[in-house]
Amino acid sequence: MNYHWNWGIFLEPAPDGTGTYLDMLLAGLALTIETAILAWIIALVLGAIVGVLRTLPSKAASWAGFAYVEFFRNMPLLVQLFIWFFVLPELVPRAWGLWLKQLPHAPFYTAAIGIGLFMSARVAEQTRAGINSLPRGQKLAATALGLTTAQTYRYVLLPMAFRIILPPLTSEFLATIKNTSVAITIGLVELTGAARAMQEFSFQVFEAFTGATVLYLLVNIVVVVAMRLLERRVAVPGYITGK
Amino acid sequence: MFANFDFDVIGRSLHYLLVDGMTFTLTLTALSALGGLVFGTLIALMRLSGLALLGRIAGLYVDLMRSLPLVLVIFWFYFLVPYIGQWLTGASRPIHVGAYASSLITFILFEAAYFSEIMRAGIQSISKGQPAAAQALGLTYGQSMRYVVLPQAFRNMLPVLLTQTIVLFQDTSLVYVVSITDFLGAASKVAQRDGRLVEMYLFAAVVYFIISCFASFGVRRLQARIAFVH
């Protein structure tokens, strides 16, 4: 094999003066987690709203929700990021465009918002499925008790729906973390980007990517365990949520 | 707002975009879907085979592929496949594998993990009576799978499989990170050469949107048609 192995590369100093190559990967990991969390918050909030919209009795709301979901589901994430990063600053008035382009950490905010919107469509679908899976009697009983639609959702439907969809939401959160890697195309140096930079500076291809792989696997395990704990804590005894 | 944009650039480069770019994207999608389905079904069968070791290996493979971002997997295979080829064929140096072959291998192996989960759900949803009846009729495991279980599982899961294929179609755009010329890559090259980012990226977005929209619409109609209670 024509390849020179060097596993000690992780402890050698990186040329960008921030420490060792391992520090470079860890900095990328930190950025991955930050982007994923910000994106996930956006996705949850918007996704829940749109999911609820789709289950409302009003036809207009239902249609608006449908259009929203279809818009974000039918375009690849990469194309969406390009639109937000490259196209948007050119379409708005010149002063705003310049501000957007020269914003420090522009790739971070663009990635977080872009990924957040993309995932919000999927969260919306999950929320809709969760609400629709509840027995019809719940909503009828709430109306019989005199609750308004808003109150019905807030106190009766959503609490149970969220517990039901917690497992699929876990995989959506993991998908969000994985999707942050797409942001290397707009210049975000998250974990995959850091591994790539490490490969370019040190020529140690396999060591760099193995490091990134191991870190992604670790993050996966931590998230899965944490979500499982969360599921157990919020489970309502006697209800068929969780395994 | 759209005053100084030159949408003619789309017309001029349409031939290149469609012939070079879209052909690659569609071919990659089709071949990866087929390959991923075949390989994924094999993995699903391994997991459900009841043999502990086979199940473990298959399970680990699926978990690994599902925990890693596709971008990272693309990088891995892009640089790794020639070395694997060298190891497999015992050559004296890494064998030449083009970008096309390497991306095909990447997507087949990656999507196989997702297809295997779908097929596994499909196989498990077939009532136990079916394989039992097949066995009673004297069919071997292989025959009962091939003639009784898998056709039914496939038909049940067809909408989900097709939806996953649409996702795969969108994921092929990620070969951009290794500078392979798929549809998005072609649009990007024209955009950078002529400085027409807005026009090309908007065009690419619209094309992906239209294709995916029609495809999911088709899947929904198919779902309505083949749905049956069993």
Next chain:
Amino acid sequence: MKHLRMVGFALAAAFCAGQANAEELTGTLKNIKDTGTITLGFRDSSIPFSYLDDNQKPVGFAMDICHKIVDAVKKDLKLDKLEVKLNPVTSSTRIPLLANGTIDLECGSTTNNAEREKQVWFTNTHFLTASRFVSKKSGKLDKIDDLKGKSVVSTSGTTNIKQLTEANASRNLGVNIIAAKDHAEAFLMVETDRAAAFVMDDILLASLVAGSKDPAAYAISSDAFSKPEPYGIMLRKDDVAFKKVVDAATAALYTSGEGQKLYDKWFMQKIPPKGLNLNTPISPVLKHEFAHPSDSPDPDSYKAM
């Protein structure tokens, strides 16, 4: 004891296998003879060394040199037909793709330096250039210290981005370094005001500016990040036989005067796709290099006549 014997057998087997190849073709030459193809790596926007013309065909100074090398290889191996495959590479994929066998020769604008020579080999130098930056004239950026606190772009995997990173750390410039996939994308960032400056080899910068929509709007810095460094065509490390053939081909090309003719074709005449003329006469250092071809990574070893 059994262990030692196994180790002994393994060593003997490896030794024998090594010896067996001593008389036959090895490495890339063997592969070319067996498959009848040679694969060249090309760039998509390293004007005028290796770039795509209007028909998306790779052309350029380095491409022409590579085709001459291919002719020499064909003659040396006494082949009737040698198929030439072309594979696109970027600054960050060129070395891994060479190492993993996807390409046999990288024909572009790759800087030859001691650090890279640990991973790959270079043939005789075909150009010398220093690292500078381009920016919009309106920004009035000329010295490296002017970049303090700005967003500066460079292409991933190049010596230039490494020099920029090191200068940023050592001079405490607080520069926000953006990495682009290739030169066209990086220059576009300066064009659209996303980055204040683009650090790259000055000849590539000059070509990009000349081919841009408004060449007068840009200025190349007078400050350089490095001394003029040599460009070389890359081939795999430890492939002694192939390097011999390639070195002989390039040396013959340069010393015979054909090298000068090729240079004039790409630097003193109209080039595709827009027919612009770079009008860059051959520098004394490069003239000396053509007369005495060298593959040294040391910039100081190249002197004018």
